[in-house]
Amino acid sequence: NAGVTQTPKFQVLKTGQSMTLQCAQDMNHNSMYWYRQDPGMGLRLIYYSASEGTTDKGEVPNGYNVSRLNKREFSLRLESAAPSQTSVYFCASSELRGYGYTFGSGTRLTVV
Amino acid sequence: TQLLEQSPQFLSIQEGENLTVYCNSSSVFSSLQWYRQEPGEGPVLLVTVVTGGEVKKLKRLTFQFGDARKDSSLHITAAQTGDTGLYLCAGRMTTDSWGKLQFGAGTQVVVTP
Numbered sequence: 001n002a003g004v005t006q007t008p009k010f011q012v013l014k015t016g017q018s019m020t021l022q023c024a025q026d027m028n029h030n031s032m033y034w035y036r037q038d039p040g041m042g043l044r045l046i047y048y049s050a051s052e053g054t055t056d057k058g059e060v061p062n063g064y065n066v067s068r069l070n071k072r073e074f075s076l077r078l079e080s081a082a083p084s085q086t087s088v089y090f091c092a093s094s095e096l097r098g099y100g101y102t103f104g105s106g107t108r109l110t111v112v
Numbered sequence: 113t114q115l116l117e118q119s120p121q122f123l124s125i126q127e128g129e130n131l132t133v134y135c136n137s138s139s140v141f142s143s144l145q146w147y148r149q150e151p152g153e154g155p156v157l158l159v160t161v162v163t164g165g166e167v168k169k170l171k172r173l174t175f176q177f178g179d180a181r182k183d184s185s186l187h188i189t190a191a192q193t194g195d196t197g198l199y200l201c202a203g204r205m206t207t208d209s210w211g212k213l214q215f216g217a218g219t220q221v222v223v224t225p
Contacts, residue, residue, distance in 0.1 A: 043200070
């Protein structure tokens with residue numbers, strides 16, 4: 001089925017460890033986004049990408065890096081995980097900027 | 113502080129009842145979208161409204177965009193258990209040249225048999 005695929009679905013990290021969350025979309029969308037979702041705070045934008053090779057910081061970029069490898073893939077890296085990064089992470093894509101996002105099913109990350 | 117305030121935060125009703133969820137802001141939006149999210153899944157787009165005063169209907173769901181494009185509401189008629197989920201509003205601010213979406217914190221709706 002067409003859509004946004006995120007891996008892994010669950011991950012537990014120790015403080016200071018690093019990891020990369022993978023995201024791929026097969027809808028030929030130009031724009032891609034990484035959000036985190038925390039209870040009572042809604043979805044907050046971490047980074048976004050208008051097109052291959054371009055990335056911009058969102059509302060909460062500290063502690064994260066991203067790579068737009070090609071049009072399909074947009075990865076999120078935590079270089080040194082902290083307990084404050086415990087959250088559910090969602091990748092999304094859209095054909096037009098700011099319209100009709102398609103979300104992946106999320107990665108639930110726990111940092112201990 | 114959320115740019116988009118949703119109310120109520122939680123709503124529990126019985127099947128057959130009606131409900132309304134509100135999304136308010138002091139900012140003007142060029143468009144506003146509503147999503148529904150089920151446990152363990154990502155949000156799924158329900159509707160996009162772009163014109164002040166616009167009303168859109170999706171079966172038993174009615175969406176309205178305020179005249180000043182600062183607020184929106186979602187009304188569900190004769191709720192069913194399948195309507196259970198987290199309802200999120202998201203707006204594209206007129207002051208954001210890129211057009212990023214701002215999300216509300218969501219309203220958790222539980223419909224019991």
